[in-house]
Amino acid sequence: MNSRPHETTGPGAALTLRAVSHAYSRTPALREVSLTVRPGEVVAVTGPSGCGKSTLLHVAAGLLVPQAGSAELLGVDLAGLDETARAVLRRRDVGIVLQYGQLVPDMTLEDNVALPLLLEGGELAASRTAARDALVRVGLERAGQAVPEELSGGQAQRAAIARALITSPKVLLADEPVASLDAVAAQDALELMLSVARRDGGAVVLVTHDNLVAAMADREVRLRDGRVDRESVLR
Amino acid sequence: MSRPSQLFTQYIHLVYVPVMSLVELHLALLSQGPAHGYDLKRAYDAWFPDAKPLPFGQVYATLGRLVRDGLAEVVETRSEGGPERTVYTVTDAGRQRVREWLAEPAPPAVSGTEDLVRKAVVALRTGDPERPASAFVADQRVAHLRRMRSLADHDPGADADDLGSRLARRYAALHLDADLRWLDEAATALESRPRHEPEGPR
Numbered sequence: 180m181n182s183r184p185h186e187t188t189g190p191g192a193a194l195t196l197r198a199v200s201h202a203y204s205r206t207p208a209l210r211e212v213s214l215t216v217r218p219g220e221v222v223a224v225t226g227p228s229g230c231g232k233s234t235l236l237h238v239a240a241g242l243l244v245p246q247a248g249s250a251e252l253l254g255v256d257l258a259g260l261d262e263t264a265r266a267v268l269r270r271r272d273v274g275i276v277l278q279y280g281q282l283v284p285d286m287t288l289e290d291n292v293a294l295p296l297l298l299e300g301g302e303l304a305a306s307r308t309a310a311r312d313a314l315v316r317v318g319l320e321r322a323g324q325a326v327p328e329e330l331s332g333g334q335a336q337r338a339a340i341a342r343a344l345i346t347s348p349k350v351l352l353a354d355e356p357v358a359s360l361d362a363v364a365a366q367d368a369l370e371l372m373l374s375v376a377r378r379d380g381g382a383v384v385l386v387t388h389d390n391l392v393a394a395m396a397d398r399e400v401r402l403r404d405g406r407v408d409r410e411s412v413l414r
Numbered sequence: 415m416s417r418p419s420q421l422f423t424q425y426i427h428l429v430y431v432p433v434m435s436l437v438e439l440h441l442a443l444l445s446q447g448p449a450h451g452y453d454l455k456r457a458y459d460a461w462f463p464d465a466k467p468l469p470f471g472q473v474y475a476t477l478g479r480l481v482r483d484g485l486a487e488v489v490e491t492r493s494e495g496g497p498e499r500t501v502y503t504v505t506d507a508g509r510q511r512v513r514e515w516l517a518e519p520a521p522p523a524v525s526g527t528e529d530l531v532r533k534a535v536v537a538l539r540t541g542d543p544e545r546p547a548s549a550f551v552a553d554q555r556v557a558h559l560r561r562m563r564s565l566a567d568h569d570p571g572a573d574a575d576d577l578g579s580r581l582a583r584r585y586a587a588l589h590l591d592a593d594l595r596w597l598d599e600a601a602t603a604l605e606s607r608p609r610h611e612p613e614g615p616r
Contacts, residue, residue, distance in 0.1 A: 391587060413556070413559050
């Protein structure tokens with residue numbers, strides 16, 4: 180009653196995975212997973228620990244090239260790009276929030292957040308101003324000069340969200356993005372991420388084990404043992 | 415069979431308004447200032463936006479009981495051209511009753527989700543191959559997520575920042591989350607059980 184298969188391909192998709200399979204050593208992590216995410220759509224990828232959620236996100240981001248199948252991001256087949264070209268695509272059009280923040284340890288928070296703009300040739304002062312604004316939006320306006328080791332896990336996660344959003348990405352890929360935040364901070368951070376789709380028309384993929392996060396999505400894709408077990412429209 | 419929304423309404427109504435607390439809730443509403451029955455109903459519905467609206471009949475019956483028991487009293491009867499309206503106020507005994515009620519922790523009862531558990535158990539024990547328990551659990555998960563979503567979408571307007579209604583919605587969302595965790599455990603258990611099921615009656 181509650182599910183319907185989603186189209187696995189289509190023009191204008193922000194992200195398309197086709198029959199993606201990948202194994203670590205001999206342990207399969209993804210088995211023939213297909214998924215399409217359209218602009219303006221929020222998809223939650225859920226499932227028990229070890230079901231392949233994070234691997235799926237890494238494939239979608241081009242951080243991992245799958246052993247079989249294909250991944251297309253914004254109409255570009257990621258397998259056709261070398262590592263540098265994939266990094267450029269990510270930097271320009273994709274926001275990524277990985278677990279534990281993944282901040283550069285010896286840079287201030289402000290510069291960490293400004294980094295995607297600086298790497299694109301942005302002017303230093305303007306990039307830092309944009310970073311300060313982004314830090315205000317995640318409630319870290321007073322931590323701009325701190326370095327990552329001075330931050331709590333929740334602060335690092337919020338900084339990573341600010342960094343992911345600073346380029347106004349067309350696609351946001353987030354792996355357990357609010358797992359170390361308290362309820363209020365989690366709600367605020369989630370709303371910021373959802374605005375990528377709801378306000379700006381981008382695509383958002385949230386990998387999560389948190390039902391309160393999953394319930395904010397338009398569609399839930401539930402994985403089990405590396406396969407898509409079920410897709411459900413939530414709104 | 416209850417539809418999920420009906421199930422939810424029933425659930426939240428049970429959680430918020432066990433019969434015993436209706437008296438104290440009316441007294442608490444009256445403690446905000448003298449009011450007639452219609453005011454009380456509106457205030458109640460605003461305080462508990464996700465609960466079933468309070469029926470007028472219930473309000474007037476309860477007010478009658480409060481006056482009878484000396485917990486509230488009539489301060490005036492207005493008619494102002496329209497239907498006659500009786501204005502009530504809380505008495506000292508009524509205020510004391512609310513204080514005593516609040517001094518006692520609410521019973522940490524597991525209530526309201528019986529239908530969810532009953533359906534899961536029935537699905538497991540009857541083992542209908544057309545409708546396996548795992549399908550029930552998966553469908554229920556989606557119904558719960560949708561309800562959770564609609565709570566978050568609830569009324570983004572005037573009262574969105576009202577702490578009381580925000581807390582009431584949060585309460586509902588967290589209870590749904592508890593159900594979802596149970597459903598996830600049930601799904602895992604169903605997946606890993608031996609294949610000679612279904613279980614018969616015991």
